[in-house]
Amino acid sequence: MIENKDPIKSDNLTARLIEAIVNGEYPPGSKISEPELARVFDVSRGPLREAMMRVESLNLVERVPHVGARVVTLSLDKLVEIYAVREALEGMAANLACKYITDAEITVLEDLLNRHQSHIEQVDGASYFYQQGDFDFHYLIIQASKNHQLIALLCDQLYHLVRMYRYQSPRSHARPEKALYEHFAILNAIKARDPELAEMLMRRHIKNSRLLIENELLEE
Amino acid sequence: MIENKDPIKSDNLTARLIEAIVNGEYPPGSKISEPELARVFDVSRGPLREAMMRVESLNLVERVPHVGARVVTLSLDKLVEIYAVREALEGMAANLACKYITDAEITVLEDLLNRHQSHIEQVDGASYFYQQGDFDFHYLIIQASKNHQLIALLCDQLYHLVRMYRYQSPRSHARPEKALYEHFAILNAIKARDPELAEMLMRRHIKNSRLLIENELLEE
DNA sequence: ATCAACAATATTGTCAACAATTGTGGTTTT
DNA sequence: AAAACCACAATTGTTGACAATATTGTTGAT
Numbered sequence: 001m002i003e004n005k006d007p008i009k010s011d012n013l014t015a016r017l018i019e020a021i022v023n024g025e026y027p028p029g030s031k032i033s034e035p036e037l038a039r040v041f042d043v044s045r046g047p048l049r050e051a052m053m054r055v056e057s058l059n060l061v062e063r064v065p066h067v068g069a070r071v072v073t074l075s076l077d078k079l080v081e082i083y084a085v086r087e088a089l090e091g092m093a094a095n096l097a098c099k100y101i102t103d104a105e106i107t108v109l110e111d112l113l114n115r116h117q118s119h120i121e122q123v124d125g126a127s128y129f130y131q132q133g134d135f136d137f138h139y140l141i142i143q144a145s146k147n148h149q150l151i152a153l154l155c156d157q158l159y160h161l162v163r164m165y166r167y168q169s170p171r172s173h174a175r176p177e178k179a180l181y182e183h184f185a186i187l188n189a190i191k192a193r194d195p196e197l198a199e200m201l202m203r204r205h206i207k208n209s210r211l212l213i214e215n216e217l218l219e220e
Numbered sequence: 221m222i223e224n225k226d227p228i229k230s231d232n233l234t235a236r237l238i239e240a241i242v243n244g245e246y247p248p249g250s251k252i253s254e255p256e257l258a259r260v261f262d263v264s265r266g267p268l269r270e271a272m273m274r275v276e277s278l279n280l281v282e283r284v285p286h287v288g289a290r291v292v293t294l295s296l297d298k299l300v301e302i303y304a305v306r307e308a309l310e311g312m313a314a315n316l317a318c319k320y321i322t323d324a325e326i327t328v329l330e331d332l333l334n335r336h337q338s339h340i341e342q343v344d345g346a347s348y349f350y351q352q353g354d355f356d357f358h359y360l361i362i363q364a365s366k367n368h369q370l371i372a373l374l375c376d377q378l379y380h381l382v383r384m385y386r387y388q389s390p391r392s393h394a395r396p397e398k399a400l401y402e403h404f405a406i407l408n409a410i411k412a413r414d415p416e417l418a419e420m421l422m423r424r425h426i427k428n429s430r431l432l433i434e435n436e437l438l439e440e
Numbered sequence: 441a442t443c444a445a446c447a448a449t450a451t452t453g454t455c456a457a458c459a460a461t462t463g464t465g466g467t468t469t470t
Numbered sequence: 471a472a473a474a475c476c477a478c479a480a481t482t483g484t485t486g487a488c489a490a491t492a493t494t495g496t497t498g499a500t
Binding site: 033034035045049065066067068 | 481483
Binding site: 044050068 | 453454460461462
């Protein structure tokens with residue numbers, strides 16, 4: 001049993017910082033004070049700054065020289081842009097998944113969607129559980145593409161911002177029945193090894209989410 | 221006249237490190253020693269490590285805890301993956317450019333391609349100048365998409381690796397006449413505000429480059 | 441001679457203090 | 471009273487030293 005404790009403060013800090021920012025512990029726009037955070041995480045400013053540099057590379061904070069770092073504010077415009085990129089990249093992922101997905105991965109996806117099905121019938125509506133489940137579905141498809149550059153770009157770069165948004169407005173994405181239906185359709189296309197259809201369905205699925213956001217944007 | 225000297229060592233270092241790695245000053249696979257680099261760049265290890273963290277986020281170096289960092293070795297497989305992602309993203313950029321490109325940007329692109337035309341007729345072949353020109357063309361199209369997330373992903377993340385590859389094997393991409401012809405076709409589609417055509421042509425253009433790489437891969 | 445254990449060396453990870461810059465509050469001036 | 475200026479405080483940027491870990495070289499045993 002390899003423990004892989006990873007006792008390196010700087011590395012662990014990065015993950016903890018990401019999580020803290022994504023789940024709103026440090027709200028958008030708020031200033032991040034190095035001395036304060038160093039106290040909170042019980043490290044010195046050295047490793048903390050190294051972690052901050054990485055978090056900055058993820059576009060989760062914005063730094064101004066000699067002034068400091070602030071948590072990014074996720075405007076709806078920015079989010080629409082992100083969803084447009086997701087459309088292209090996850091469409092591509094669905095396409096590739098048709099070729100490279102394994103039977104084992106298909107089984108995992110089927111189990112996941114079946115659990116969602118029964119969960120929705122019981123709870124009847126959006127819930128934290130389903131939110132996470134939606135991410136799981138997309139992550140699995142992305143992984144199944146087997147393109148490591150694509151996986152890194154989506155999972156390590158874009159998805160933190162998407163998760164951050166959903167923490168902020170958890171109910172705006174609430175169209176669980178329709179989304180689940182679309183998930184089933186995508187999975188079916190992948191099982192049928194139909195790349196064009198899978199890509200088209202995935203693009204439309206994400207486009208539908210994007211349209212919800214754009215509607216929010218119009219209501220202001 | 222704003223000087224914007226940006227005297228922050230950590231920030232400047234990042235750019236210098238990127239350039240040094242991309243142009244092969246530190247060859248792929250070579251170990252990066254913190255004390256040595258600190259001497260070379262005349263800074264202490266603190267800022268250097270901060271820069272290293274950012275360079276690591278760009279996937280230009282790979283770090284192992286307590287062991288050190290090495291410049292990434294760009295395998296052909298990895299490169300093919302990158303080009304596949306470029307196909308999706310730059311296709312999207314060409315598509316969006318049709319809607320958002322300005323007349324001024326079109327003029328810049330036309331001038332650029334005309335210079336390439338006369339340059340190729342004179343020098344008759346691939347040259348460093350044309351290599352840079354190819355990048356300029358793609359950068360301009362990407363910028364014209366006006367999607368900042370897309371721009372950041374391509375220019376700040378992927379393109380460093382692409383440039384690194386071209387420095388390594390500068391002649392494998394030598395198909396300047398055909399590439400220039402394709403560039404003109406893409407620009408014409410954008411000028412005609414035909415998103416589907418522009419996207420298709422851009423995807424095919426990048427796909428052609430990818431096929432060259434895949435052929436190299438088969439020859440081994 | 442080959443391999444294993446151990447000591448020495450070098451490198452990475454971390455810390456606390458110092459330097460440089462920015463923001464703030466009060467004072468002065470118009 | 472409003473604006474400009476100056477000094478103070480706080481924060482960021484940087485440095486050099488210390489601690490922890492990995493690599494190297496050496497010794498000794500089989």
